[in-house]
Amino acid sequence: MKIKNKSFKDKSKKWLKRHVDDEFVQKSISDNYRSRAAYKLIEIIDKYKILDEAENVIDLGSAPGSWCQVLKNHGKSLNSIISVDILEMEEIKGVTFYRSDFLSPEFKNISKTIGEFDLVLSDISPNLSGNKVSDFLLSKDLVENALSYSLQNLNTNGHFVAKYFRTGDISDVLTICKRNFHKVTSFKPKSSRKNSSEIYLVCLRKK
Numbered sequence: 001m002k003i004k005n006k007s008f009k010d011k012s013k014k015w016l017k018r019h020v021d022d023e024f025v026q027k028s029i030s031d032n033y034r035s036r037a038a039y040k041l042i043e044i045i046d047k048y049k050i051l052d053e054a055e056n057v058i059d060l061g062s063a064p065g066s067w068c069q070v071l072k073n074h075g076k077s078l079n080s081i082i083s084v085d086i087l088e089m090e091e092i093k094g095v096t097f098y099r100s101d102f103l104s105p106e107f108k109n110i111s112k113t114i115g116e117f118d119l120v121l122s123d124i125s126p127n128l129s130g131n132k133v134s135d136f137l138l139s140k141d142l143v144e145n146a147l148s149y150s151l152q153n154l155n156t157n158g159h160f161v162a163k164y165f166r167t168g169d170i171s172d173v174l175t176i177c178k179r180n181f182h183k184v185t186s187f188k189p190k191s192s193r194k195n196s197s198e199i200y201l202v203c204l205r206k207k
Ligand SMILES: C[S@@+](CC[C@H](N)C(=O)[O-])C[C@H]1O[C@@H](n2cnc3c(N)ncnc32)[C@H](O)[C@@H]1O
Pocket: 034, 035, 037, 038, 060, 061, 062, 063, 064, 065, 066, 067, 068, 084, 085, 086, 087, 100, 101, 102, 103, 123, 124, 125, 126
């Protein structure tokens, strides 16, 4: 038992050291972003120009809120930023936050009243168990649901970006994306940890 505790402590210490030493953690503190995830979205925006013409955007799985902060800082033409998370999120001026499961009937009703979007973002992660197969299936299910949400709620020529884990096959999801968007690609931002299997699906210009 003692050995187990010790190795748990060692792992936590290693995690803490890696976190404190991480250049994007340090940068997020000096830039006032709520998390290092901000830099992943900044890289996606710079590379794919997804904010250039966007007026209305929704951020699915938004807490603690660094993507919303980025949208506020970079979205020169934005009229509205909507965000949703099952967890509480501290207020950000100019962002309308709903504490809800984006798959719930409650949120479906809210969605009906907020209109269509030019950009749907999803950085949603499931609660990871450490089991690669079940984590992949959970994450794939969320990507499929986010894609389906985007197909129902995006304007023509709108964009969809979603995180997924590249530990399994998502070719069936890509087929649907290619049928519905002019350009479909995957992107691993430099700010995404190398040892993380996360990657972003980038679907441009809905047909
Ligand atoms: C990696 S975090 C998002 C970080 C965020 N992009 C940021 O920059 O601060 C993933 C979030 O997805 C949320 N989430 C997971 N499943 C969800 C669901 N079904 N509906 C809404 N939010 C969900 C989690 O609560 C978590 O806060």
